[in-house]
Amino acid sequence: MDRIAVTGAxxxxGSRVATLLxxxxxxxxxxxxxxxxxxxAAGAEVVAADYADPAGFRAALTGISTLLLVSGHEGPERMDLHRNAVRAAAEAGVDRVVYTSFLGAAPHATFTFAREHAETERLIREHGLRLTALRNTLYADVAPHFAGPDGVLRGPAADGRLAWVARQDVARLAVACLLDDGHANQVYDVTGPEAIDLHETAALLSEVTGRDITYHPETEQEARASRAGAQPWQIDGWVGSYLAVATxxxxxxxxxxxxxxxxxxWTFAEFLAAEPHAWAHLV
Known part of the structure; x- marks a missing residue:
């Protein structure tokens, strides 16, 4: 069996993947x-590794053939960290990388972070590593956090739709891909089974929480103004995620x-029923 490593555990x-393995x-x-x-986790060897430390990360991957590379936290330095990680994996002799990318990853994607995912996919291939790209849509797990304290989801998503996907389902998929080399050199769109808009999202949140939760479509200008105190990269990313829904x-x-x-x-409704802790803060 290939030797498997998991980052972001x-x-x-990553913790869900470790548990399933x-x-x-x-x-x-x-x-x-x-x-x-x-x-x-049973059968797990734990090693210290950091994308910011290329030599240490390379050493942590010694003897590993298949790597789950969980994308780093969003931030101005993320692409530098991804370059370190990909280079270290190649130098350590890793053969295949299962990478957590984003739906619609492309150099000119509306969502700024989707552009970074596209660049990371390119780097993995450029370094001679066989890529399995999991292009995940927005996580169902974070949807409840889109609602503010007043119970309103605000953003420039217009009436666009998306098929929220649960992290648990992505973890199941990641494990299947890690264990089967037949998924090498594949790019997978990863979503839930049905696309809904944010009005429907809010209605489903209302059903489970018993609160009146609604969606207010903002203009891009309103959305940017509401986040005026944040860093420009944060505003671009936050607004861009909604605009990607709108487009x-x-x-x-x-x-x-x-x-x-x-x-x-899971559908979004099934996720809410199965994972009540995800929306407990709204009650």
Whole structure:
């Protein structure tokens, strides 16, 4: 069996992947910045590794053939960190990278972070690594946090639609791709099974919370003004995520999760029923 490493294992997605690998009895290595925070998963070897430390990250990947590369946190330095990580993986002899990209990743995508994902995909290929790109849409897990304290979702998404995908379903897909080399050199759109707009999103949140939650479509100018105190890259990213919904760039509904794993992903309503902790703060 290929030796597998997982990055971002202290985060929401990587920790789920580690748990699923452990449940299947698959030995794996968890590459984390703080080993004390790593999940305690059966069969997991924990090593300290940081994208900001290329030499240390390269050493952490010694003997690894397949790597789950979870994208770094958004920020001005993210592409430098991704360059470090990809170069280190290539130098360590990694063969294949399963990378958490974004739906519609392209150099001229409306969503600024989708442009960074496209560049990272290019870097992985450029360094001779076989890529499995998981182009995930927006996570269902974060949708409840779009609502403000007043119960209103605000943003310039117009009446665009998106098929929210649960992190748990992405984790199931990532594990399947890590364990099957047949997914090498593939680019997968990863979504939930149905596309809804933000009015429908708010209505479903209202049903589970018992609160009156609504969606208010903003203009781009209103949205930027409402975030005037943030850094420009943060404003561009936040506004761009909504604009990508408005333009239809994330209106895709794919069958990837079901096709690869054999089980349909949750709809947004099913996610809310299965993961009440995700919206408990709204009650």
């Amino acid at each position: 202290t985060g929401q997605l 452990a449940e299947r009895g698959v030995p794996h290595r968890l590459c984390v910045r703080d080993p004390a925070r790593a999940p305690r 239809g760039e994330v209106a895709v509904t794919s069958h990837t999760v079901e096709h690869v794993t054999g089980r349909r992903p």
